[in-house]
Amino acid sequence: MPAKTMDELISLCKRRGFIFQSSEIYGGIQGAYDYGPLGIELKNNLKAAWWRAMVYERDDIEGLDTAIIQNRHVYKYSGHEDTFTDPMVDCHNCKSRMRADHMKNIKICNNCSSTNVTAPRNFNLMFKTNIGPIVNEESYTYLRPETSQSIFTNFKNVLDSTSRTLPFGIAQIGKSFRNEITPRNFIFRVREFEQMELEFFCKPGEDEEWHNTWVKLRKQWWLDQGLAEENIQFEYVTGDNLAHYSKATVDILYKFPHGFEELEGVANRADYDLGSHTKAQNEFGLSEKVKRNEHSTTKLAIFDLDEKKWKVPFCIEPSAGLDRGLLAVMTEAYTEEEISNGTTRTVLKFKPHLAPIKVAIMPLKKNKPEIVSLAKKLKNKLQQLSLGRILYENTDNLGKGYRRYDEIGTPICVTVDFDSIEKESAPVTVRDRDTMQQVAIPSADLPSYVANYFINRN
Numbered sequence: 001m002p003a004k005t006m007d008e009l010i011s012l013c014k015r016r017g018f019i020f021q022s023s024e025i026y027g028g029i030q031g032a033y034d035y036g037p038l039g040i041e042l043k044n045n046l047k048a049a050w051w052r053a054m055v056y057e058r059d060d061i062e063g064l065d066t067a068i069i070q071n072r073h074v075y076k077y078s079g080h081e082d083t084f085t086d087p088m089v090d091c092h093n094c095k096s097r098m099r100a101d102h103m104k105n106i107k108i109c110n111n112c113s114s115t116n117v118t119a120p121r122n123f124n125l126m127f128k129t130n131i132g133p134i135v136n137e138e139s140y141t142y143l144r145p146e147t148s149q150s151i152f153t154n155f156k157n158v159l160d161s162t163s164r165t166l167p168f169g170i171a172q173i174g175k176s177f178r179n180e181i182t183p184r185n186f187i188f189r190v191r192e193f194e195q196m197e198l199e200f201f202c203k204p205g206e207d208e209e210w211h212n213t214w215v216k217l218r219k220q221w222w223l224d225q226g227l228a229e230e231n232i233q234f235e236y237v238t239g240d241n242l243a244h245y246s247k248a249t250v251d252i253l254y255k256f257p258h259g260f261e262e263l264e265g266v267a268n269r270a271d272y273d274l275g276s277h278t279k280a281q282n283e284f285g286l287s288e289k290v291k292r293n294e295h296s297t298t299k300l301a302i303f304d305l306d307e308k309k310w311k312v313p314f315c316i317e318p319s320a321g322l323d324r325g326l327l328a329v330m331t332e333a334y335t336e337e338e339i340s341n342g343t344t345r346t347v348l349k350f351k352p353h354l355a356p357i358k359v360a361i362m363p364l365k366k367n368k369p370e371i372v373s374l375a376k377k378l379k380n381k382l383q384q385l386s387l388g389r390i391l392y393e394n395t396d397n398l399g400k401g402y403r404r405y406d407e408i409g410t411p412i413c414v415t416v417d418f419d420s421i422e423k424e425s426a427p428v429t430v431r432d433r434d435t436m437q438q439v440a441i442p443s444a445d446l447p448s449y450v451a452n453y454f455i456n457r458n
């Protein structure tokens, strides 16, 4: 059963070291969070699953990792300088500030119901920053509000260095920054976050089919991360809600603790972005209306062998939030179940490939050198399997250990006891997180048992 409230999740995240409020000792900062020892493992696992599905398991996508700070012309021609705004309303009565499109009635304050509110004003969400020691009107740029723009500006570099033909894609994972008017709902809406974005380039005319394909593929990927079908919905974005670059957008929504909200957007960006950043725009008969580019030095086009001419491809963009993904995966995994004698346990039922700690190894007696030594040896052997983090823990209280590992979603706990040290064929006890069943496995067979467990469940 998914988490009942956001507060339960926030409390677990802090208690067990998944996520902390940023700058907490100074009272925190709104819209920024720090990932703790388990949060970083979960984040890395989710990123690795995305990269594997996008880059390694396909043969038509290349990876990229670009700078967060780019020349400000990137944002001039992408349209962000002019249009990356949210409408903001201030309440004169309670001094709160809100997004007009999040208000039930734009004439009444969401917070105190006063009608003494300002008319909506556009507020640009990009963070401005200065480059170099001289601060003047020439020296500024922005922190990127999305990772995709530098994929477009590198289009020719990737094309030339890989000899790609259409269709093909470029994938990137990285930080983005938005000066959100009202950051809220924990890591759902923050000012610094990570995105996992793919720009998939195809021939004009094939774009609608690719758009549909990517919507389906992306939904399946979220299901593969453990999200339940009934907690996912599509929203077909229309009219004024469509972004300036978009020919069509389908948002993938997830049932977060605060309701169904966007987890990922899959947009058909047509030729807007490459068309905006290319040199010699007039040569290409662009379908989208773009700002006239006076600075680009490069043609961002590909030679069409059928039509024998250079063309600007269309682009489909599945853009997922890593932090929102992590919140969705945690919401789904959070389970409270009744176990024997009326007690309840909290379990994070992560898919094994996402679990922050794959296996915990505990010696039954922490001051018995032979047991400790075998437990450490097994930890090292399992670590060599490269499955992720394997933890050796010197505890005297197995019951408490099991509860703690349930609560952080560790699929397997291994206990080494007096019998285990007799000989290599002697058993260790392996406990399964979900069934709580325990089986005895010869210690020499533990690596293959664990490897099979993770291969079969991924």
Ligand code: ATP
Pocket: 146, 178, 180, 187, 188, 189, 190, 191, 193, 195, 262, 263, 264, 265, 319, 320, 321, 322, 323, 324, 325
């Ligand atoms: P929203 O409507 O919720 O503000 P958006 O439509 O502006 O989101 P996109 O520009 O499509 O978002 O960004 C792609 C993805 O990046 C989103 O689906 C979301 O997962 C993530 N994202 C965007 N803004 C934020 C944010 N402020 N905090 C966390 N994740 C974000």
